[in-house]
Amino acid sequence: MENNREFTIKQERSLDIFDILTFFWRKKYRIIITAALMASLGAYYILHLPKMYVASSILLLSAKDSGLTLPTSLSSIASGEDSRQDTYIEFMRSRQFVQTVVEDLALYNLHEYQQSGEGHFVSEKDYATDKLLKRFNVTKLSNTDMLKITVESSTPSSAAEIANHIGPAFFAYYALMNRQKADSKSQWLNNQLNELKTSLSESEERLLAFLRNNELVDVASQVDLAKSEIAGLIEQKIQLDRAVAESNGSMLQVATISGGLQDYLQIPAIQSNPLIRDLRIRRGQQQLLMDGIAKRYLHKHPKYIAAKAGLEAIDSEFTMLINQLVNGLRSHNQTLKTRQQEIIEQIQQTKVRHANLGKHSMQISRMQREIESTQHLYEMFLSRLQETEILKDLDDRNDFAIVDSASEPTFPAKPRVVMGIALAIIFSSVFSFGFWLILHLISDKYTRFKSILSNVDVPILSLVPRIKRKKGRKNKPLALSMQSEGERNFHYFEAIRSLRTGVLVKNNQRKNAVIAVTSIGDQDGKSEISTSLADSFSRMEKTLLIDVDLRQPAIGPMFDIDPKLPGLTSFLGKKSSFTQCIHSVHSSPLMLMPSGPIPTDPLAYISKPRFAAFLHKLRNYYERVLIETPPINTVSDAIAVGKFIDGVIIVCDVEKNESADLLLALQRVHEAELPILGVVFNRVKDFRSSMHKRQSIVTRVKRAMGLG
Template structure:
């Protein structure tokens, strides 16, 4: 059970995360007439407002702003100006919207006295002025005529700037000057006047810039001339002091000498290292035995040593041949031995000579290396001295070159500025003058009305979603299962209103056996019967959250449907607001349940038989002062036990759970309890609290019945109730056929 419950909870959470677009569509479809009505009303109001507005005309003039001036002399270069960037154009756009240009146009066109700039104040402004006049703000100071004129100029300037629009055209040097006015001719005049005022203002600014530049250049030129002479004198004095000759001061010669001596030093070091290795080998050997030096390759490979070595070998070969024929004391053997000794002495003498020569060469190489190293060090010192002089020389030369270049630049600019001061040209021109527009630019009536309709539709949809979110009632079987976590036993469709019969649901089952309402009652009956086949629910109790949800109607029609198959007793246990007796046409003073439990009436007198439905009815009887104590008494339990022996099924109509506790008291005595909820009316939290109270007393709740469901509306808006009721029935025509 716990596993199944956890699986159901998991599946419900997964389904909650899925966006059901059909539910959104059903919400919109349910409120569509309200949405369209709201949209139509808003659109009509917008139409009235739009057609009452005064038309505004817009004239456009196109101005070409050149990024580079057409001047013969580029005076901006003196100040380091760069007109080729985006900041330049953004600056020009702000100048076009400046108050200075606006005041030029106002003065040129005399807009102070123009009727458009002297409109009477509106209703809101007039009201505010009246309120300010009534408020105790103290005595206002008198304003002079000059101050009034200044304030008026500011107001007109502000109004002109508000109606002015500057729109640059992307990737071009063109900008559109647009002005909105009630007068088409005035809008064109102001747009053209703005462009002309910008050109005139630019020319005046350039003339002032040229004049100021000439004055500044003259002041700077005299100081630059003295600075250049001073730097040239310092350069010449330094050359004479350091005895510098040539352009580089001997740097190239010293550098070449250093390269040559360095290469010689590398060769001498390489030769010294080779001789040092031989010398070290020689010093490890004893000179008294020259034959040891034959192991040194440099000695052995010497040509004289190799020649003498060959002579020794020949003599030894000769001696060995003679030894084969003669003895050691033979004269020939003695002569050969003497010859061998002479050859050996000559070889040893030559080996020693080669060894001494290697030692002398090593000493000479070491001496040469030291001499070259000293020469390199001296050359480096000389080169460093030359570098220090050259560094200072370069500094002085750069100073002279910079001063001369700056002097030449200023001199050239001064000459050009003085010579071409009158050749200034504007950086802009009007490429397309504004023409008086033929049609108003705003209000765009069609667009405004369309936008009003679309926006009102959107607000209507949002409001419908808000209403749907705020609606916490139970409308469908899905709401019963999800919000109440209860079993859906069935539903009863809403009956059409017929005249003054406010309780037509009491007799709807008997009067229309083939109607959808009757089929719904039979579906509920079937569900009750199938819920306990082995141990049928003999005592059924109908209750609800609050009065008016249809528990009495369900009890009546359920008793009627069960009465067609079994012997049924209908008990009215709602002793606070009884209605069963009135439904069957019984008197309010007729004996009933209260009389039977109290013992003031017999069973035969308290039970009334209805001939039309075939069931027995036990009305509430006389309303007691303490109904709860009566229902919780032992006598009531005894009476219920006796009635169970006489009837196959007992249906009890009791009071709502949220009003009183009668249903909670009856719960231990009944076999099944049915909870009735009115569709699209009952608060789901209220119903949930009622079910919670029943569960706390372990009431045998078998399901919930959703009452007064608008079937046509539910089918139209996409709600699905299949499986809970059967609308299939037979009409009179079909039966005849």
């Protein structure tokens, strides 16, 4: 955990304060010269700027409302006006007022207000006006009613003259504008009054015509009367509804009776009739009489016959009365329903009349409000017109005063030479430091890569230059053409020998029998480096080159080996023997083992115990075994192989790779705790200068090891 923390700290310390101070010390003369040159140019520019003199005067403004704002609509009368001082400032800054100052002082005849011989020409007055607008400023003095007028000019007299003239010119201009505004305001108010008077008359005529057409006198009384009438009709309707309900109940009972007279007596309307009650009493008495006679006499007896006839007469009368009552109920029910319908129609008619009265009342109220509003506006405009007429001829010039007149300045206000030169020196120094520091930070990638490796204590094994390959040999190993090409690629082969020497130097500290060659990304040239390094070792000791890049194998095609021939995967899969899987190289003592058939899961092959045992046995047969693995930033095959090797060489393409890519590769190697031998910078453009710097060191190392 502590090692990981230290490694991260070393990565982040890419450019500490000591490095910056050291860089500034090395570049001190360039920084000083650059800063001095820029400061001299700045001072020269400042000293040759035209001198400008500033004169100022102070004005006391009116303490009352300006009244210059002309309303353009009815709503603008009640709206608030802008700040008084802001209004005065805008008047003074207006082009029209400034042009009057130019004409009063004939500034267009002064040299500084005349056009030069170049550019687009405008009239003399317009050009002088634009010039004065740029050199003329008005500011408010806080917590006062005073304004400060400041004028810049190339001559002291012109600055003071213009500053002193602006105040009186503004007073006169303001008074003139005030009178013009008052006249315009009076005219506008007169026009508005005429329009309001016409509108008021039309509104009154419309109200009278509406009352005549609808025959309305007192609308409020008519509305109250309609409300009372509706309330009475609704009360009658409620009583009729109750009576109709009772009558409908009686008629429903009548309709359901199918028996004799006693069933009709169950109806309350019939039962409560006085005649029915009398008949029922009389029949009861006659029935008692009949019962007594029947006990004493036979049915042929005259008394019995007379009593029976009396009872039948009462029953006949009873029947006739009940029929009359039933017919009366039917007639009463029909009468109630008819009256109910009439009451409903009366209520509806009264409601319609009430609604119409309500509409008329609303219309009348709207007309009355319109008349009142127009009348109010008319009175307000009439009052404003009277005020305007009273104040129309008053002169506001006595409300202004010049508090402090401008005097001719003695010293120029611009440019401020001392401050300008001081700022130029400061800016030049900061710019010079930043300029050279930025150039240092955006220098060539080799310098940044070298700084990164120095911070993480990883050595640079070799700088391999970019070379031009012959046509038709772009995918062939350069090591095999070393003898035939002679001095054509001398720097490339010398870099390979330097790489071999660097590995041998490491070999004195630790036996690096099995070495893995990987790269940061694809197409970084690791196959060229691994084959060239293996060929260089093979001329000194027994060497085997193994292609463990089971994803994109390149060594076999480089040496024109048939991809169907057995290789590493064939041996690990126990399909071929070791002797069948290794191949010799023409014109080189190097032995190599291609990848063989590409498996579906390359990582599973190199993770087998058979692969580890295989590498262990190779140490007994070969003095040097080089293994090419896939890029370390792309897949984890190199990390899996790293468990069984003595050292790792990382190939970095200085043109394609970035600092973040190199840091990621070093971080992965460190986290996997792989023994890293160093980094090879491949395809270096400015190779000769780098080689000259390292040549003496390499030569001394060769001599010390007896390899020269």
